[in-house]
Amino acid sequence: MKSDYIRPLDIKHGRVDMSHGSGGRAMAQLIEELFAKHLSNEYLAQGDDGARLPAVNGRLVMSTDAHVVSPLFFPGGDIGCLSVHGTINDVAVMGATPLYLAAGFVLEEGFALADLARIVESMAQAAKEAGVPIVTGDTKVVEAGKADGVFITTTGVGVLRQGVDLSGANARPGDAVFVSGPIGDHGTAVMVARGELALEVDLESDTAPVAASAQKLCALGTDLRWMRDPTRGGLATALNELAQQSGLAISIDEHALPVRPEVAGTCEILGIDPLYVACEGRLIAVIASGAVERALSALGAEAADVGEVRAEPEGLVLLQTTLGGSRVVDMLVGDPLPRIC
Amino acid sequence: MKSDYIRPLDIKHGRVDMSHGSGGRAMAQLIEELFAKHLSNEYLAQGDDGARLPAVNGRLVMSTDAHVVSPLFFPGGDIGCLSVHGTINDVAVMGATPLYLAAGFVLEEGFALADLARIVESMAQAAKEAGVPIVTGDTKVVEAGKADGVFITTTGVGVLRQGVDLSGANARPGDAVFVSGPIGDHGTAVMVARGELALEVDLESDTAPVAASAQKLCALGTDLRWMRDPTRGGLATALNELAQQSGLAISIDEHALPVRPEVAGTCEILGIDPLYVACEGRLIAVIASGAVERALSALGAEAADVGEVRAEPEGLVLLQTTLGGSRVVDMLVGDPLPRIC
Numbered sequence: 001m002k003s004d005y006i007r008p009l010d011i012k013h014g015r016v017d018m019s020h021g022s023g024g025r026a027m028a029q030l031i032e033e034l035f036a037k038h039l040s041n042e043y044l045a046q047g048d049d050g051a052r053l054p055a056v057n058g059r060l061v062m063s064t065d066a067h068v069v070s071p072l073f074f075p076g077g078d079i080g081c082l083s084v085h086g087t088i089n090d091v092a093v094m095g096a097t098p099l100y101l102a103a104g105f106v107l108e109e110g111f112a113l114a115d116l117a118r119i120v121e122s123m124a125q126a127a128k129e130a131g132v133p134i135v136t137g138d139t140k141v142v143e144a145g146k147a148d149g150v151f152i153t154t155t156g157v158g159v160l161r162q163g164v165d166l167s168g169a170n171a172r173p174g175d176a177v178f179v180s181g182p183i184g185d186h187g188t189a190v191m192v193a194r195g196e197l198a199l200e201v202d203l204e205s206d207t208a209p210v211a212a213s214a215q216k217l218c219a220l221g222t223d224l225r226w227m228r229d230p231t232r233g234g235l236a237t238a239l240n241e242l243a244q245q246s247g248l249a250i251s252i253d254e255h256a257l258p259v260r261p262e263v264a265g266t267c268e269i270l271g272i273d274p275l276y277v278a279c280e281g282r283l284i285a286v287i288a289s290g291a292v293e294r295a296l297s298a299l300g301a302e303a304a305d306v307g308e309v310r311a312e313p314e315g316l317v318l319l320q321t322t323l324g325g326s327r328v329v330d331m332l333v334g335d336p337l338p339r340i341c
Numbered sequence: 342m343k344s345d346y347i348r349p350l351d352i353k354h355g356r357v358d359m360s361h362g363s364g365g366r367a368m369a370q371l372i373e374e375l376f377a378k379h380l381s382n383e384y385l386a387q388g389d390d391g392a393r394l395p396a397v398n399g400r401l402v403m404s405t406d407a408h409v410v411s412p413l414f415f416p417g418g419d420i421g422c423l424s425v426h427g428t429i430n431d432v433a434v435m436g437a438t439p440l441y442l443a444a445g446f447v448l449e450e451g452f453a454l455a456d457l458a459r460i461v462e463s464m465a466q467a468a469k470e471a472g473v474p475i476v477t478g479d480t481k482v483v484e485a486g487k488a489d490g491v492f493i494t495t496t497g498v499g500v501l502r503q504g505v506d507l508s509g510a511n512a513r514p515g516d517a518v519f520v521s522g523p524i525g526d527h528g529t530a531v532m533v534a535r536g537e538l539a540l541e542v543d544l545e546s547d548t549a550p551v552a553a554s555a556q557k558l559c560a561l562g563t564d565l566r567w568m569r570d571p572t573r574g575g576l577a578t579a580l581n582e583l584a585q586q587s588g589l590a591i592s593i594d595e596h597a598l599p600v601r602p603e604v605a606g607t608c609e610i611l612g613i614d615p616l617y618v619a620c621e622g623r624l625i626a627v628i629a630s631g632a633v634e635r636a637l638s639a640l641g642a643e644a645a646d647v648g649e650v651r652a653e654p655e656g657l658v659l660l661q662t663t664l665g666g667s668r669v670v671d672m673l674v675g676d677p678l679p680r681i682c
Contacts, residue, residue: 023573
């Protein structure tokens with residue numbers, strides 16, 4: 001009486017159509033043959049409109065990020081792994097252990113299933129590496145021309161580490177400011193990947209989880225004052241937020257800032273300051289001066305002590321330039337690089 | 342030295358531009374003058390890339406939904422309240438108390454700030470009524486023509502009620518099948534609102550939270566077997582999922598099904614079966630036969646006992662028609678109504 005037969009998805013040549021977002025059999029097939037195939041875990045397997053998860057012990061942390069990066073694939077990553085790292089990192093830098101992810105997809109009709117499969121596979125790989133399963137999801141489809149391939153909104157839930165209470169307000173004059181590695185790689189790599197510039201640059205996005213580094217810094221106890229991942233708006237924007245939250249000044253030393261020559265060169269050609277260019281696998285931290293050595297060894301060889309917290313001028317970020325001068329690093333109104341994440 | 346001055350947002354005449362998604366000062370202004378103004382709560386006020394929440398006591402439930410409804414405003418609601426209700430309801434029908442929401446926005450460049458404000462206000466109102474705050478969010482902007490006004494992905498977290506373990510597998514032959522009110526209102530109202538049909542129908546979406554009804558049903562203990570909110574794919578799709586999960590048959594009585602004349606009439610003109618049309622404020626439940634009276638009084642005057650669980654034919658949904666016949670209600674491949682939620 002009942003016809004269960006639908007041809008298997010043609011992942012190699014097929015395309016997303018409106019029925020894949022409709023809640024019917026075609027959507028169930030897309031979920032089963034593409035999403036569940038890569039993301040499978042016990043929670044997704046429950047097959048309900050949400051996931052039943054274990055009890056947690058501690059305060060919750062929740063963060064969400066919509067991802068609209070263009071292009072979808074770039075050297076060093078793609079929207080899939082980026083959407084996993086981005087949200088896990090937001091949870092981790094708040095001092096929490098990331099536990100679970102949810103993912104909501106908006107797909108454009110006509111999008112190649114092969115590209116979708118590549119993206120979902122990349123998410124699965126990133127989630128697996130970070131040990132944070134994607135436990136529930138949703139898929140919607142809009143008509144061709146009403147989106148741009150795929151948008152992915154991920155939401156992360158974690159549990160705050162015992163005794164960890166990070167805030168810009170914890171910063172004290174004399175504290176050191178750290179970055180965990182070179183800045184601006186992600187934004188520069190995505191910009192170059194757009195191919196609108198006649199540039200050939202051998203550079204990859206730094207997209208990666210920072211949860212392990214964040215965990216090591218949390219072991220410093222109250223010597224760790226504050227952490228952030230400097231994504232949209234880059235290091236300059238994150239430090240301006242810190243300056244505002246703390247009511248103190250942040251002084252950074254241009255000479256000490258790790259910037260790859262490829263990033264510096266590309267930014268110079270474009271007239272962009274690398275201080276404002278997004279990273280997606282770095283963290284910045286404020287550490288008590290007595291814990292500098294421990295922080296450096298926790299963060300690894302690429303990390304750098306780039307500056308310090310000062311009492312004044314209140315609320316400002318200052319750059320000590322290589323030429324011996326000093327200038328204010330303000331927050332920009334907009335970002336020179338749209339759709340970078 | 343530092344210029345803090347940006348003109349206030351012109352919410353009445355202004356439009357979203359690319360800088361509003363850039364992570365800089367323009368985005369901070371949009372968040373402060375539009376989002377935070379309506380959604381303010383102690384968690385959003387933390388001003389970090391995520392929210393620090395209290396400890397929870399019990400098993401977590403997590404659900405996410407991407408919302409792409411077209412049009413954005415329709416009789417009885419809009420994408421704002423819909424995105425709140427949709428996710429809260431998914432959490433509630435799993436037997437959990439919804440606690441927190443996250444919201445990710447993808448905005449199209451040029452979208453009217455007045456419309457965005459109306460949508461955010463509607464979210465705030467819905468969240469307030471349901472007692473579930475929006476604790477964190479994210480905003481991205483894409484170029485004109487790369488989205489369709491606004492897409493909103495909401496994610497809900499809740500805590501499972503003690504002793505509640507709902508599943509289609511709990512259903513037993515003889516159990517009653519309930520719906521909490523008339524079906525198909527939402528999908529029909531949205532379809533009519535598109536204005537592509539020369540129809541004037543006095544009908545509103547049923548978008549509403551079902552958490553209070555779900556809570557009352559949970560008080561039935563193990564006499565409550567399973568709940569679901571029949572959104573995309575409507576009652577027919579939800580009951581097919583139940584039939585599959587339970588390995589039993591679901592028999593529903595066409596005569597007992599509450600369908601408004603406006604919905605029945607519109608669907609008839611369009612050749613659509615109201616059984617497949619989305620509701621956004623209804624729940625369906627399977628209840629032990631001995632608890633039918635208690636369930637009816639818990640669900641209120643609009644609820645109806647519409648059928649029963651049978652031993653066979655396994656995995657099928659059957660409709661007993663008003664003409665005295667019986668037909669299989671299969672799962673559709675697609676949905677007759679795209680972008681309904």
